[in-house]
Amino acid sequence: MHLRWPLVLLLVTVLAACSKPEPLPDPVRAVRTMTIAPQAAGGVQEYAGEIRARTESRLGFRVGGQLVRRAVDVGDAVRRGQVLAQLDPRDLQLGQDAARAAMASAQANFDQVAADLKRYQDLREQGFISSAELDRRELAVKSARAQLDQARAQAGVQGNQATYAALVADAPGVITGVDAEPGMVVAAGAPVLRLAHDGPRDVVFAVPEDRVTLVKALAAQPGRFKVRLWGDGAAVIPATVREIAAAADPVTRTFTVKADIGSGAALGVRLGQTASVLVELPQTIGVVKLPLSALKEEQGRTAVWLVDRNSMTVRLQTVQVAGAEGNEAVVSAGLAPGQLVVTAGVHVLNPGQKVKLWVEPRAAASAPAATRVTAR
Numbered sequence: 001m002h003l004r005w006p007l008v009l010l011l012v013t014v015l016a017a018c019s020k021p022e023p024l025p026d027p028v029r030a031v032r033t034m035t036i037a038p039q040a041a042g043g044v045q046e047y048a049g050e051i052r053a054r055t056e057s058r059l060g061f062r063v064g065g066q067l068v069r070r071a072v073d074v075g076d077a078v079r080r081g082q083v084l085a086q087l088d089p090r091d092l093q094l095g096q097d098a099a100r101a102a103m104a105s106a107q108a109n110f111d112q113v114a115a116d117l118k119r120y121q122d123l124r125e126q127g128f129i130s131s132a133e134l135d136r137r138e139l140a141v142k143s144a145r146a147q148l149d150q151a152r153a154q155a156g157v158q159g160n161q162a163t164y165a166a167l168v169a170d171a172p173g174v175i176t177g178v179d180a181e182p183g184m185v186v187a188a189g190a191p192v193l194r195l196a197h198d199g200p201r202d203v204v205f206a207v208p209e210d211r212v213t214l215v216k217a218l219a220a221q222p223g224r225f226k227v228r229l230w231g232d233g234a235a236v237i238p239a240t241v242r243e244i245a246a247a248a249d250p251v252t253r254t255f256t257v258k259a260d261i262g263s264g265a266a267l268g269v270r271l272g273q274t275a276s277v278l279v280e281l282p283q284t285i286g287v288v289k290l291p292l293s294a295l296k297e298e299q300g301r302t303a304v305w306l307v308d309r310n311s312m313t314v315r316l317q318t319v320q321v322a323g324a325e326g327n328e329a330v331v332s333a334g335l336a337p338g339q340l341v342v343t344a345g346v347h348v349l350n351p352g353q354k355v356k357l358w359v360e361p362r363a364a365a366s367a368p369a370a371t372r373v374t375a376r
Helices: 004-018 090-125 131-163 209-218 360-367
Strands: 027-030 034-035 039-041 044-053 056-059 065-068 081-089 166-168 173-178 193-197 200-208 224-229 238-246 254-263 276-280 284-289 297-298 301-308 315-316 320-327 328-333 340-342 355-357
Touching: 044 173, 044 193, 044 254, 056 320, 200 209, 200 238, 200 276, 209 238, 209 254, 209 276, 224 254, 297 315
Parallel strands: 027 355
Antiparallel strands: 034 340, 039 284, 044 200, 044 276, 056 193, 065 081, 081 166, 173 193, 200 254, 224 238, 224 276, 238 254, 284 328, 297 301, 301 315, 301 340, 320 328
16 A cells, blocks of 8 residues: 555656646747738839840841851851851852753754754645644654753753752841851751841830730820930930730740841840839829738748737738839738738748837837827
8 A cells, every 4th residue: 555655656747747838828929010002103113234236137048058167256246248257168059060061962952853843834834744743843843842941941950959058148147146157068047147137126024914904004104114224324325015925935935026126236235234124103092011021921922920908919911912123012902001011030920919119219218208108
């Protein structure tokens, strides 16, 4: 009997050690807040862009062969008709010579059968041959004429092929890329050089999926798009949107937009130059602007913490974000004027947690003692 009491005491001690302690209450945290007031949102959105030529051609030979000479490099300005590269022309010249020889042979054959037809016509008038024989001679002349026409056409094709050994610029512009070097054997149509044509210039930039509809709407309004070139100070160039991609880029999931800025020569812009595209947004009345630090993601939705002034507790409120202006989020729905929103420390709060309003140390030190009582 005396041995049972130590066992009972040991069992009570073990059970007491295994029991879960009472959870500590959440601390009363000091939070920064702001009072909701309706505002007007608008401003300017900025996108990074690049200056490109309106037309950029990938030039290639119309025949295959070995590249023996390239006369231009990247950045060279070229004029219309200038020879840019050269293929080995020997095989093409041999083909041209063969076509000319075939045409000469067809010409001689035609002359022969034409002369024979004239003699047979004289014999037919004298009654020495039949009409059937004369018909065969006339048919031979027609066949020889067709062969001559075919040989002439083939000679013309071979003559053109021989001229295709030289790659010629079809417009004035600037060489922006080289895709083949001397010694390479290139196929017909394979890109050898890239030529940016002189003339109109575009600024190309990417727009997120959620902004495409807005950009399309603003594209029809003049004066909404402007371009500021990097390195040119505050110079701003008006731009007009002329093309918006129909599908998103498979990698970046953004839509490519091209805006016309006019002639590159008149503006003095350089190909590949970086630019900032400024999009002037329409003014929206009645929205709320909050610091980005006030937003919290909760189950895939954006929310903020609201402070109940009476109980000094917090609760989550789902909001709808329409966009951003700098370091501020533009909230279009979910909040009402006069509500108190937590703007910092949102990730350490829990629903129903007690809070107190943050007071700047300097303001608290300078305030009278009667007014420095913290609300709870």
